[in-house]
Amino acid sequence: MAEGSGYGNEGCGYIDGEYVAMSDLRLPVTDLGFQLADMCYDALHVWDGRFFRMDDHLDRWERAVAARRYDTLGHDREDFAEVLHGCVARAGLQKSMVTIVATRGTPDSGHKDLRSCRNRLMAWALPYYSAVSDEETEHGCDIVVAETVRIPPDAVDPTIKNYGRLDFVRAMFEAYDREAHYAVLLDQEGNITEGRGWNIFALTGGRLVSPDRGVLEGITRMTVKGLAERLNIDARFDALKVDALRAADEVFLTSTAGGIIPVNQIDDAPVGDGQPGPVTQRLTRMYWDLHDDPAYTTPVRYELAN
Numbered sequence: 001m002a003e004g005s006g007y008g009n010e011g012c013g014y015i016d017g018e019y020v021a022m023s024d025l026r027l028p029v030t031d032l033g034f035q036l037a038d039m040c041y042d043a044l045h046v047w048d049g050r051f052f053r054m055d056d057h058l059d060r061w062e063r064a065v066a067a068r069r070y071d072t073l074g075h076d077r078e079d080f081a082e083v084l085h086g087c088v089a090r091a092g093l094q095k096s097m098v099t100i101v102a103t104r105g106t107p108d109s110g111h112k113d114l115r116s117c118r119n120r121l122m123a124w125a126l127p128y129y130s131a132v133s134d135e136e137t138e139h140g141c142d143i144v145v146a147e148t149v150r151i152p153p154d155a156v157d158p159t160i161k162n163y164g165r166l167d168f169v170r171a172m173f174e175a176y177d178r179e180a181h182y183a184v185l186l187d188q189e190g191n192i193t194e195g196r197g198w199n200i201f202a203l204t205g206g207r208l209v210s211p212d213r214g215v216l217e218g219i220t221r222m223t224v225k226g227l228a229e230r231l232n233i234d235a236r237f238d239a240l241k242v243d244a245l246r247a248a249d250e251v252f253l254t255s256t257a258g259g260i261i262p263v264n265q266i267d268d269a270p271v272g273d274g275q276p277g278p279v280t281q282r283l284t285r286m287y288w289d290l291h292d293d294p295a296y297t298t299p300v301r302y303e304l305a306n
């Protein structure tokens with residue numbers, strides 16, 4: 001990553017079959033990943049030297065690669081896993097955000113026949129970061145309900161994690177213009193979807209709902225549903241309307257970059273009493289406790305750095 005990227009110089013990248021310094025991780029401007037957002041990615045994290053839910057991330061990643069019809073230069077699941085381990089091991093990180101990306105690649109002429117492209121695979125590991133500040137993780141963040149609608153799933157499948165995100169960009173500027181920090185988007189039928197980098201949950205009268213349509217099937221969302229069920233909370237993926245979100249007792253966001261993030265304000269109104277609620281806090285503790293559980297974690301193969 002170029003100097004001044006804001007990520008510092010720590011980390012390790014992988015591109016075109018080689019491990020490289022972050023400053024050498026570059027994409028040609030002719031790559032259609034840049035020109036058309038013709039790409040897909042996945043992001044997972046390492047906590048205290050262990051990948052969290054690596055198999056689930058690899059499942060989602062492999063589905064995305066197949067849906068985009070990338071060949072990723074002959075890499076299979078084992079190779080993908082090795083690249084991820086290799087980046088973290090070489091970066092020497094115990095807590096890391098790890099990203100794997102496939103792009104369409106560069107076509108052989110200005111005609112841009114997609115079939116002529118050599119698909120490209122890259123990955124990188126950076127020191128762990130969250131989608132929000134530490135202060136927001138502890139006390140809650142604000143969101144607005146944007147007027148910008150989410151790109152319809154019939155146009156771009158939101159279950160394939162991608163960087164085609166101008167709907168989120170426009171919605172974020174709506175938030176900034178309203179002196180807020182984050183935005184949740186509706187679909188064309190007025191259902192709540194998600195925000196840039198997170199799914200959303202609403203707890204009302206002891207029942208937990210996260211949108212079932214038009215969203216990325218987040219690994220954290222799936223984890224939280226499982227944890228809620230352990231607490232005998234009725235947790236489901238279902239349609240969620242704006243009024244129900246506004247009336248909820250507790251609202252939180254879920255993301256690999258940050259875990260469970262309480263929401264303390266929607267537009268100008270507080271959520272509940274404006275403090276992170278007890279269920280949000282309980283689930284947060286349970287979520288981070290899972291990071292020691294061998295059933296959910298995979299030790300990083302640090303020996304790959306040698």
Ligand SMILES: Cc1ncc(COP(=O)(O)O)c(C=O)c1O
Nearest residue numbers: 197198199216218219220255256
């Ligand atoms: C659009 C979108 N929704 C939801 C999520 C949360 O998914 P996960 O819990 O797998 O990180 C992300 C993660 O980056 C995302 O980009």
